[in-house]
Amino acid sequence: MIKITYVTADGTEQPVEVEPGMSLMEVATLRGIEGIVAECGGGCSCATCHVYVDEAWQQTFEEPAPEEADLIEFLDEAKPTSRLSCQLVLRAEHDGLCVRTPASQG
Ligand code: FES
Numbered sequence: 001m002i003k004i005t006y007v008t009a010d011g012t013e014q015p016v017e018v019e020p021g022m023s024l025m026e027v028a029t030l031r032g033i034e035g036i037v038a039e040c041g042g043g044c045s046c047a048t049c050h051v052y053v054d055e056a057w058q059q060t061f062e063e064p065a066p067e068e069a070d071l072i073e074f075l076d077e078a079k080p081t082s083r084l085s086c087q088l089v090l091r092a093e094h095d096g097l098c099v100r101t102p103a104s105q106g
Contacts, residue, residue: 002095006051008035009103020092024085024099025049035101042086047071049085052100060097061088077102 006014006028016031028036028049037048044067053061064072064083072082085099 005098024088051085052081
């Protein structure tokens with residue numbers, strides 16, 4: 001099991017423990033995490049699963065595919081640390097990961 005913490009824009013921490021293998025979005029929707037909407041169900045077309053991944057953790061994930069990068073580019077709250085959580089598959093090395101969600105996603 002690995003521990004992941006989702007932090008909403010107001011600073012509320014939502015820690016969960018999960019088996020590796022699912023995406024950050026799948027974990028969030030299964031556990032009722034506030035701030036991950038995921039309207040398209042992981043199809044990389046809605047961008048409502050937007051998260052901020054701290055610099056130190058960025059390199060532990062694959063580089064964004066062109067379709068993910070294109071969606072992020074048009075988000076009002078995009079930052080250099082922006083990713084779409086449906087594209088981020090959790091592995092054992094992600095134990096302790098903390099991601100933040102933008103204010104627009106509650
Ligand atoms: S769930 Fe729609 S882009 Fe990630």
